[in-house]
Amino acid sequence: MNGADALITTLVANEVTACFANPGTSEMQFVAALDGVPAMRPVLCQFEGVATGAADGYGRIAGKPACTLLHLGPGYGNGLANLHNARRAFTPIINVVGDHATYHRQYDAPLNSDIPTIVKANSIWVRSADSPETVASITAEAVAASFGPPGGPVSLILPADSAWLPASGDPVMAQKPVRPAPSGAAVEAAAKAIRAAKNPVVLIGGQACLAEGVAQAARLQAVGVTVYSDTFIARTPRGAGSFAPKRMQYFGEQALAELAGVDLMVYAGTTMPVAFFAYPNRPSVLIPEGCETLTLVERAEDSVAGLAALADALRAPKQGPVQPLALPDVAPTGKLTAYTVGVSIARHAPEGAIFCDDAVTSGAGIAAAAATARPHDVLALTGGAIGIGLPLAIGAAVAAPDRKVLSLNGDGSAMYTIQALWTMARENLDITVVVFANYTYRILNIEMQRTGAGDAGPSARKLLELGDPNIDFVAVARGLGLPAVSCSTAEAFETAFASAMVQRGPMFIEAKI
């Protein structure tokens, strides 16, 4: 047994059983060690941003970490943007970052870099296993750390000699941390403030947006407390049978207009709402003038228990309102738009589907239609780094092989991690990919106005438009191994999507909107 064997054995003993990898020379022992531990599933990604986004999707659905295998500082760098998103989603991930042998670092060979600094901003825990004997215990530490609470990506640096030298001993079990219960005082204070308020809202985020949390939040709605959720949520149930909280609006002035008159905002599993971006003469903080705020449950605490205790204190009924099942009964026709796509999706997405949403300006059409669709889960872009919709779907499909996964992407977003399509083909994952092809960064055309930058001239347009040439996504998807179809009408999309929903395996649909 060497250090690499010790690492994988301890990971598997702690139920870390999926590895999204793009290895290099310094990771060869890890790769070889996989053959001795068949419980660990290796999934090759032809770019590390796919691997890290997949690990995020896996963690959100499985509720436990996957590992990644990344090649030194540059390999981690390629995965950094999706680890930023994972940090904002509080998703447990074990990044195994291969490094030069400990004695080789001093020579500053071409691939050498300052790995601890590169990983720092997006890791909630970092440690280098500089001797083979420490690998197992450090690995168990990494697993425990990834759970937080509230959880996030950790970075375990594995020097090549720690991987290839002998290591002995049994796998080490991680102590999975427990979320602390919120304080009784916080519950009492919230209940008291709500009773005194004219127009109270509760803002939920993180763990409070999982099924159990949303069910408790619904009870508050039943006693007149308006429930909002954060704008971008790691995972939340949607559709028939779930409570649908309002969503904090993306644009700050719209959020504030909607919140006008609110005199109390209580946070459960989240913190103060702020604008996604600043704009000249527009608000950063999304709390109406004179509104009191207080925290019911910190992010690290048990939001479900906190919301339940508050609902009990307010003598709320045991169950709150839930969405009815109401599928659009007429197939959309005519021009293909984000809204007709949403109708087709709502009509045909099966129960238990997982929606991975990186659709940017096209996402609203889907959300509206899916609100009363069959029960499903939604995974959103938590950190604003586009290019997560395809990788996230890979991870979700590996974590839940019996559920249909939808990957919904803007064309600009899809191009960031287009290599993901190949992994879907190789692993034969049950994913239907939709790319909304409008050949523009549409959101930026909107933002250009909002930031006061004025109208785009010829130079600016070169950076906002994605045409000239228009990408043929069907050709790209087929080249990467997926069956693919392009749709230009609502009828064509309806047919293609309905067909994809009753088949298994990967399918690619270009929606020309």
Added chain:
Amino acid sequence: MNGADALITTLVANEVTACFANPGTSEMQFVAALDGVPAMRPVLCQFEGVATGAADGYGRIAGKPACTLLHLGPGYGNGLANLHNARRAFTPIINVVGDHATYHRQYDAPLNSDIPTIVKANSIWVRSADSPETVASITAEAVAASFGPPGGPVSLILPADSAWLPASGDPVMAQKPVRPAPSGAAVEAAAKAIRAAKNPVVLIGGQACLAEGVAQAARLQAVGVTVYSDTFIARTPRGAGSFAPKRMQYFGEQALAELAGVDLMVYAGTTMPVAFFAYPNRPSVLIPEGCETLTLVERAEDSVAGLAALADALRAPKQGPVQPLALPDVAPTGKLTAYTVGVSIARHAPEGAIFCDDAVTSGAGIAAAAATARPHDVLALTGGAIGIGLPLAIGAAVAAPDRKVLSLNGDGSAMYTIQALWTMARENLDITVVVFANYTYRILNIEMQRTGAGDAGPSARKLLELGDPNIDFVAVARGLGLPAVSCSTAEAFETAFASAMVQRGPMFIEAKI
């Protein structure tokens, strides 16, 4: 005039006239400001790793920096791996990293991250322009800093409010630093040591590998000093009319075997040679036992002057040996291999071509054949982070629109930044792309043995092989807007490549080896 105008005006005043960009909301003012300064050429890249690799290629050919435009920490992260390569190439690059408005940072909005930490490892200078009045002077500082010496990527963080608020004043001119001359004592010491040595070598790197440096190094060869170059060089001339130094072997034990008997190693523009990776029981330092070492020219100093002074001191002739023009006169036939591809390239690449080499295991075949081809320049993978061959070609083609650019890539390498093909199509760049499709990370199959990891079993093979499915690169390239052809025989490649060399504009060739 606002801060964004001030930034671009100062960049252009300092001859920074190309911008490889992938903007977001926080960069809208920069985008708008481009319309006012038509001398700045905006080039959209649908992924930041393309933008940074292109800036590297541009800097290596133009000898001056391009700028990039990157979207906060995640945008920089996507470009990090190719900035690692640029740092190792000592290429001047001005990374403009957009950030939240200064007053918005405190709220830790979803896209917020610790940008100074994320950029630190791969920036030789970092500064945030936190007020619009400082933008012009900080920009001039950034330009100067990017030149080093020896130069490298710098990071100028531009908060959104510094971009949109009014700024006044003229553009600020940068003081471009001058490389110091090497010390006379170092020259004398090197000359003395060489005269006393039985088997002296000079190892050249960096600036010493540019045309003027290589010409001076050739004079040393003429008086019996064996000249070696670093294994991976940012830019060097090759083919007829240039001196061809030996190249330090990639594998350490092969390098040491070749250097056996060498009793003096003199460094010019580089430092101690070390193995690319460590392996069990193999050397890290590539200096033979008992060999004396000394430094003639530090990396930051003027290598051309140093080599010339040493050659003078050794009474070397004014000119050393150069390669003859010797083109293979028979077209290759039969099975397509890296070597037949090399023969076709040597036969048809025009004078002044720029070879961007990310071909990994297929590169040797080209180097051997091209040694006596028409004069050309070679840009190599300096930092070991694959995925640079396509972006590098974009930058080279923008910097030198009258030269034919070849982009030579392994299939694994090409997939890292495949989005680059679209930018080649949009900008109609005169680039011929060759992808060697062997459907495997071949180098890793070799490294697996060398690291003592043993034979690959089924799990390991899943991470080393790129087949199942084989990517159809022609479909992908056409989907991204390029004319493309696949070749399976030496004859087919010869025909396709010869045709590409006499046309202008982008062309994609899949070489199934």
